[in-house]
Amino acid sequence: MVDELLLPLAGLLRALLASSALERLRLLYVHSAPAAPADTAVTAVLRSVSQEDSRFTGRRLEVAGLEVAGVDGRLAAICRDEFAAPDTVEIRYADGVRHRRRLVPAKAGSAPALPVRAGAAYLVTGGAGGLGRIIADHLLSQAARVVLVGRSPADVDLRGWLDARPDATYLRADVTDEAGLRGAVATGRELFGPLRGVVHAAGLHRDRLLGDKDDTEIRAVTAAKVPGTVLLDRITADQPLDFFAVFSSLAGVLGNAGQADYAYANAYQAAYLAGRQGPGRAVALHWPLWESGGMSAPGEAARRARERLGNYPLPTAEGLRLWDEVLAGGHDEAAVLYGTRPLRWHAELMYDSPGVAVAVQQLHEPAVPAAPPSEPVPSSEPTPPVGRMLTVVREVLGGLLRVDPGDLAVDADLNDLGIDSLLVRRFSDELTRRLGTVPTTLLYEHRTPAALAAHLETTHGPRTAGPPTAAEVAVPAGNPAAEPIAVIGLSGRYPQAADLDEFWRNLAEGRDCVTEVPADRWDVDRYYDPDPLRATDGKTYCRSGAFLDGVDRFDPLFFGISPREAETIDPQERVFLQTAWATFEDAGYPRQRLRERGGRVGVFAGVTTYTYLLWGPERWASGVAVHPQTAPWSIANRVSYVLGLHGPSMPVDTACSSSLTAVHLACASIRRGECEMALAGGVNLYLHPSRFSTLSQARMLSPTERCRSFGAGADGFVPGEGVGAVLLKPLSAALRDGDRVHAVIRGSAVNHAGATRGFTVPDPNAQAEVIDAALREADVDPATVTFVEAHGTGTELGDPLEVAGLTNAFRRTTDARGYCGLGSAKSLIGHLEAAAGIAGLTKVILQMRHRQLAPTLHCDPPNPGFDLAGTPFVLQRSLAPWTPPPGLPRRAASPPSAPVAPTPTSSSRNGRRRPPRRHRHPGRRSWCCPPGPRSGCGRTPVGSPTTCATPAPRSRCRWTRCARSSPTCWACRRTSCRTTNRSTSSGPTR
Numbered sequence: 001m002v003d004e005l006l007l008p009l010a011g012l013l014r015a016l017l018a019s020s021a022l023e024r025l026r027l028l029y030v031h032s033a034p035a036a037p038a039d040t041a042v043t044a045v046l047r048s049v050s051q052e053d054s055r056f057t058g059r060r061l062e063v064a065g066l067e068v069a070g071v072d073g074r075l076a077a078i079c080r081d082e083f084a085a086p087d088t089v090e091i092r093y094a095d096g097v098r099h100r101r102r103l104v105p106a107k108a109g110s111a112p113a114l115p116v117r118a119g120a121a122y123l124v125t126g127g128a129g130g131l132g133r134i135i136a137d138h139l140l141s142q143a144a145r146v147v148l149v150g151r152s153p154a155d156v157d158l159r160g161w162l163d164a165r166p167d168a169t170y171l172r173a174d175v176t177d178e179a180g181l182r183g184a185v186a187t188g189r190e191l192f193g194p195l196r197g198v199v200h201a202a203g204l205h206r207d208r209l210l211g212d213k214d215d216t217e218i219r220a221v222t223a224a225k226v227p228g229t230v231l232l233d234r235i236t237a238d239q240p241l242d243f244f245a246v247f248s249s250l251a252g253v254l255g256n257a258g259q260a261d262y263a264y265a266n267a268y269q270a271a272y273l274a275g276r277q278g279p280g281r282a283v284a285l286h287w288p289l290w291e292s293g294g295m296s297a298p299g300e301a302a303r304r305a306r307e308r309l310g311n312y313p314l315p316t317a318e319g320l321r322l323w324d325e326v327l328a329g330g331h332d333e334a335a336v337l338y339g340t341r342p343l344r345w346h347a348e349l350m351y352d353s354p355g356v357a358v359a360v361q362q363l364h365e366p367a368v369p370a371a372p373p374s375e376p377v378p379s380s381e382p383t384p385p386v387g388r389m390l391t392v393v394r395e396v397l398g399g400l401l402r403v404d405p406g407d408l409a410v411d412a413d414l415n416d417l418g419i420d421s422l423l424v425r426r427f428s429d430e431l432t433r434r435l436g437t438v439p440t441t442l443l444y445e446h447r448t449p450a451a452l453a454a455h456l457e458t459t460h461g462p463r464t465a466g467p468p469t470a471a472e473v474a475v476p477a478g479n480p481a482a483e484p485i486a487v488i489g490l491s492g493r494y495p496q497a498a499d500l501d502e503f504w505r506n507l508a509e510g511r512d513c514v515t516e517v518p519a520d521r522w523d524v525d526r527y528y529d530p531d532p533l534r535a536t537d538g539k540t541y542c543r544s545g546a547f548l549d550g551v552d553r554f555d556p557l558f559f560g561i562s563p564r565e566a567e568t569i570d571p572q573e574r575v576f577l578q579t580a581w582a583t584f585e586d587a588g589y590p591r592q593r594l595r596e597r598g599g600r601v602g603v604f605a606g607v608t609t610y611t612y613l614l615w616g617p618e619r620w621a622s623g624v625a626v627h628p629q630t631a632p633w634s635i636a637n638r639v640s641y642v643l644g645l646h647g648p649s650m651p652v653d654t655a656c657s658s659s660l661t662a663v664h665l666a667c668a669s670i671r672r673g674e675c676e677m678a679l680a681g682g683v684n685l686y687l688h689p690s691r692f693s694t695l696s697q698a699r700m701l702s703p704t705e706r707c708r709s710f711g712a713g714a715d716g717f718v719p720g721e722g723v724g725a726v727l728l729k730p731l732s733a734a735l736r737d738g739d740r741v742h743a744v745i746r747g748s749a750v751n752h753a754g755a756t757r758g759f760t761v762p763d764p765n766a767q768a769e770v771i772d773a774a775l776r777e778a779d780v781d782p783a784t785v786t787f788v789e790a791h792g793t794g795t796e797l798g799d800p801l802e803v804a805g806l807t808n809a810f811r812r813t814t815d816a817r818g819y820c821g822l823g824s825a826k827s828l829i830g831h832l833e834a835a836a837g838i839a840g841l842t843k844v845i846l847q848m849r850h851r852q853l854a855p856t857l858h859c860d861p862p863n864p865g866f867d868l869a870g871t872p873f874v875l876q877r878s879l880a881p882w883t884p885p886p887g888l889p890r891r892a893a894s895p896p897s898a899p900v901a902p903t904p905t906s907s908s909r910n911g912r913r914r915p916p917r918r919h920r921h922p923g924r925r926s927w928c929c930p931p932g933p934r935s936g937c938g939r940t941p942v943g944s945p946t947t948c949a950t951p952a953p954r955s956r957c958r959w960t961r962c963a964r965s966s967p968t969c970w971a972c973r974r975t976s977c978r979t980t981n982r983s984t985s986s987g988p989t990r
Contacts, residue, residue: 002222005038006264007215009045014211017053023458025056028082030075033064033094037271043090044263045210047255052209062092103253103335115328117242118143121192123185125175125224125232126202128152130292131247133161135199136168138320147188147195149173149181150202167192175202175228182235195239197280200232201247203265207258218261225265233278241280243327246273248286253335270333285326286335289313314338389460390453396430397449410450424797435460439804439866485667485745486734489587489727491579492681492842495546495720495829504846506828507854508879513546513829514705514718517692521547527689532703535696542692542701546720546830551575551685559642568628570612573635575723576605576683580639583679583725587739595644602647602675604666605636606658606682608834614688639679647675653834656791657750658682659724660837660894664748666728676733681725682835692719702794707831709792709824710799710875711859717793720830724838743845747778762798767805771895772812780891783814786884787853787892788873789840792824793831794858800865806895807871816872823876827857837894844892851890853882 009029016025027046031039039060046058061082063075078093090101116122122139126132127148136146145167151174154162162170169191173184189195202224206217229246236244251259252266270284291313314336326334390410398405431438435456446452490500495513497503506513517524529539554574556566559581566574580603584590594601610630619626632651640649648669652662659682666678686692695701702708702716726742734741751770753763775782791802803822810820825843826832832839847853855878862868862875884890 002219002226005042006045006222006261007218009042010210010213010215010218010260013045013049013056017049017056017211022055026083027056027058028061028079029058030061030063030079033062033092034275035062035271037268037275040271040274041252041264041267044252044255044267045260047089048251048257048260048263049210049255051255051257052211052260058089060090062090064092064094116142116144117196119145120196121145121147121188121194122197122199123147123149123188123195123236124199124201125149125228126200126247127170128154128158129201131290132199132201133158134290134292134316134320135201135247135323136165138323140165140167145192147171147184147192149175149184149188151175175200175232176223178231178235181231185235185239189239195236196242198232198236198239198241198244199247200229200245200269202228203247203249203262205259205262207262209258210260213261221261222265222268226268229269229272233272233276237278239279241278243280243283244273244276244278245283245285245327246270248284250286250288250335250337253286274333282332283326284333285323286333287314287319288336288338290316290319292316389457390449392431392434393449393453393456396427396434399430400426408449410453411448414447414449431456437867439800483671484731485670485728486731486739487726487742487745487845488677488729488734488739489583489585489589489679489725490742490842490845491582491586492722492724492838493548493575493579494722494724494832494839494842495548498549500842500846503842504850504854507825507843507846508850508852510855510857510879511828512706512857513720514544514707515547516544518547520552521686522689527693530703532696532699535693538690538693540689540692540696540701541703542696542705542718544705545686545692545718546828548575548685548721548723551721554578567626569638570610570628570630570635571687572607572609572612572630572683572685572723573638575685576607576635576681576725577638577642579681579683579723579725580643580679583681583727584643587727589677589727591643597676599644599646600676601640601643601645602666602669602678603636603639603645603649604652604662604669604678604680605632605639605650606652606654606660606662606680606834606838607632607635607684608653608655608658609684609686609691611686611688611691614690635683647678652682654750656793656831656833656836658834658837659839660748660841661750663726663728663745663837663841664750667745667748670728670730677727677729679725679727680838681723682832682838683723684833684835685721685723686719695719706858707794707826708858708863709790709794709827709856710803710822710863711794711827712861712863714794714796714799714863716795717826717831720826720832720836722829722832722835722839724835724842726838726841743848746780747774747776749773749777762801762805764801764805764808767802767895768808771806771809771893774893775809781813782810782872783816783819784885784888785810785820785891785893787821787823787844787847787876787882787890789844789892789894790822790824791836791895792826792856794824794826796863796865799863802895803866803868803871803873806873810872814872817870818868818872818874820872820874821853821876821880821882822868822873823854823856825854827859840894844894847882848890848892851882853880855879 013027016022029039029042029046039062043060046060050056050058059082061079063078082091092099092101116139122144124132124136124139124146127136128150132148132150136148139146146165146169148168148170150170150172153172154170158170162168169188171184171187173180175181185195204221204224206213206221208217225246225248233244246269248266248269249262250256251263252268252270255263266286270286273282273284276282315338318338319336322336391405394405394408394410397408401408428438438456438460446455492500492503494503494506496511497506497513505511524543527538527540528543529537530541531539532541535541551571551574554566554571556563559577561569584594589597610632613628613630616626616628619628632653636649636651639645640647650665652658652665654661659680662680662682666680669675670678692701700716702718704713704715705718707716707718708714728745729737729739731741731744749770751766751773753766756763775785788806790806792799806822825839826836829839843854853876856876859875860877868874882890
């Protein structure tokens with residue numbers, strides 16, 4: 001049991017994972033059917049170790065009808081397939097069919113109820129602990145008599161408890177001591193009569209990583225639950241039991257870092273009971289942490305579980321209610337979860353066949369651990385290497401930072417060394433010169449010189465063979481209660497598209513919807529200046545965007561709003577209300593039907609621009625007493641008010657990811673039972689020139705006024721407008737009600753990159769983590785995802801970082817290349833900010849509807865910062881059929897919106913290069929640069945602007961620096977200059 005299997009397995013894992021040279025370990029434990037309890041319990045060890053060391057993944061494979069010990073070609077083929085399959089941990093092959101063991105919602109059982117008999121005797125082990133006494137009190141409240149058994153002597157508190165309960169007794173005995181346990185059972189029978197039930201709640205855990213545990217400690221932890229369970233069953237086999245129950249832990253089902261031996265012991269209990277032949281029904285309950293009792297959580301552990309995983313300690317009253325429910329419901333094995341979605345729920349374990357539909361609301365693997373580790377998990381950073389790579393890294397960093405390479409600690413955090421985007425580029429260039437091509441994202445993926453050197457030793461060292469393997473990163477496990485969510489309603493308005501049919505035509509035709517700022521918004525000439533430095537004066541160097549038509553057209557009386565009030569309502573609120581109405585109509589749920597159903601519908605509206613109110617002062621100055629309003633809360637609440645909806649109603653502002661976060665929160669709200677349906681979407685309008693100026697000041701806009709998503713020359717994004725929404729509903733409910741299902745959302749996740757190289761700089765590791773978390777929640781293999789609608793803002797560094805994050809996430813389970821399309825709607829409609837995510841989701845759904853992949857513009861040639869040849873992705877540059885692999889649906893991913901990474905060449909006033917100022921010729925819309933050179937370094941212009949076709953008065957010229965070369969004209973795209981001399985001595989060529 002322990003000596004024969006667990007100890008050898010633990011020794012093997014300790015030896016393998018102790019090697020710092022090991023980059024990845026996959027273990028396949030294969031055994032014959034039927035499985036022995038010890039074989040089944042191996043799963044808990046594999047789950048726990050995978051949470052302790054990100055390099056490790058393991059799987060238990062049970063085969064029936066194949067010769068495991070001999071050489072069988074079919075078994076070898078199955079093993080090869082399993083090594084490449086998604087990370088389901090428990091697999092059974094029976095009659096050539098592959099089954100996966102999962103958690104599914106518990107339904108009413110078929111076994112008869114087990115009422116507690118008045119006056120009957122029940123034995124409870126672990127009686128000296130709090131949980132044993134809680135169960136004893138519950139049995140005593142039902143007029144039962146209780147024999148408590150524990151290995152510790154009765155203390156003052158326990159003796160006082162016993163004095164107040166004449167129908168309870170405490171007997172000291174260790175469940176692993178046969179003589180002592182037999183004596184306790186015999187004494188209890190003499191006192192209270194034959195035993196009618198057993199509750200085995202004894203157990204011990206000592207939380208430490210498996211690599212730090214020795215065999216003696218493992219034997220101590222497993223004693224009460226492995227040999228103790230077997231012995232207790234044998235000794236009570238002559239009693240007229242109604243039930244024999246073991247109190248196990250969720251660690252036995254889900255695994256838990258630091259508890260590999262404890263998880264094994266709990267899993268062994270449940271597996272043993274599944275084949276038990278003794279009297280009475282066998283019941284195994286996998287409990288979470290309790291608020292009180294021996295399985296209670298320490299304060300700090302409970303806080304971490306609540307904040308990091310959403311788990312809450314199980315209230316005692318709730319635990320007792322579930323105990324009664326499990327006994328009455330006929331469940332032989334059940335896992336109890338509390339604090340995940342939904343909050344109160346018990347589930348049962350079962351195997352499913354690929355040909356049989358599993359209950360829609362299911363717990364996906366791997367699920368949330370029962371509790372966080374009590375000791376910190378070691379960092380997955382490689383061991384600091386020695387040799388030339390570390391020397392190279394320190395030399396290059398030292399040269400860039402102007403410090404002695406020897407003073408750079410190998411474990412120094414690069415965030416603390418002042419690494420900015422310009423140094424990132426220079427670092428990559430210098431490494432490329434020394435070692436060969438390296439990605440520009442290295443300093444974002446590896447946080448210390450040691451980690452950088454270890455990675456380079458793998459990819460550019462003398463022993464390198466083949467492409468590098470993506471590093472595995474430990475990520476939070478997926479949400480265990482993630483029922484698929486159906487999209488049953490869809491609507492939206494996008495640039496040059498009044499409805500989704502027009503939007504699809506624009507996407508399919510590859511129509512660039514970017515135009516100059518419409519005259520009815522503001523006078524673009526008044527605010528335009530090609531010099532980015534003038535943004536601080538309220539100017540913008542971008543005069544183009546992608547805009548909606550008719551945002552001022554609104555029928556207030558249709559929605560029961562007075563015309564006077566409508567004038568003060570932010571147009572974003574008005575167009576979102578219109579789109580919400582259209583979305584409900586698309587789903588077949590008009591207002592009256594919503595009210596008939598009770599209106600338990602949530603509204604989640606992504607919004608991040610609030611500029612409408614800025615027109616107020618101008619209107620007041622003109623004598624018009626009007627007060628424009630911009631209230632984010634009102635956007636969502638207006639929909640709830642007009643339609644009579646009673647679910648959660650809230651705005652969501654997480655910048656570019658607002659509408660995708662709104663969808664995520666809507667799905668979570670549905671799964672928590674807060675609403676039956678939820679509307680989620682986003683809206684973004686540019687109603688005042690200040691927003692353009694703000695983005696220009698941050699250097700986020702494209703000076704060339706094109707969004708080159710994943711293309712060479714990417715220099716920023718173009719602002720875009722849009723509004724869109726989806727109506728969401730649990731898939732099971734949608735199918736039950738006959739709703740039209742546009743698509744199914746199987747999983748989602750959110751996170752934050754924390755401290756990166758800059759406030760607006762993304763982190764590919766954090767992006768990989770959140771993508772991987774969503775894939776795990778969805779239980780979807782990345783190898784089956786055939787399109788990614790990416791963020792793709794069109795920045796020189798941001799796009800390669802996004803590709804790096806996607807590649808890292810996909811590489812954890814697949815090495816396939818070039819099978820997944822990659823695109824971004826921003827290349828056609830610009831960056832819709834708060835509505836960017838819903839625009840991308842809508843594009844994906846429309847592609848599914850039309851079974852085609854739409855092109856991405858301005859990406860040929862691709863950004864030189866990445867090489868897609870070694871990744872799963874291929875840029876989608878033309879309209880093409882979307883043909884998934886045989887037998888699979890069309891699956892797509894829409895990664896989290898990342899912060900915009902400013903182009904590293906756009907620098908500031910610290911002495912680095914910056915673009916020259918230009919002047920505008922009065923009365924004309926052509927532009928030219930400052931006149932010719934200055935002599936020396938004086939501030940007085942010398943010469944006349946002879947290089948310009950239509951020179952301007954010298955007094956209007958703004959000098960930026962001294963040019964010590966021949967006369968040069970710095971021309972922008974609207975120039976009328978004749979010269980072809982484009983010297984680069986005075987600044988970057990425009």
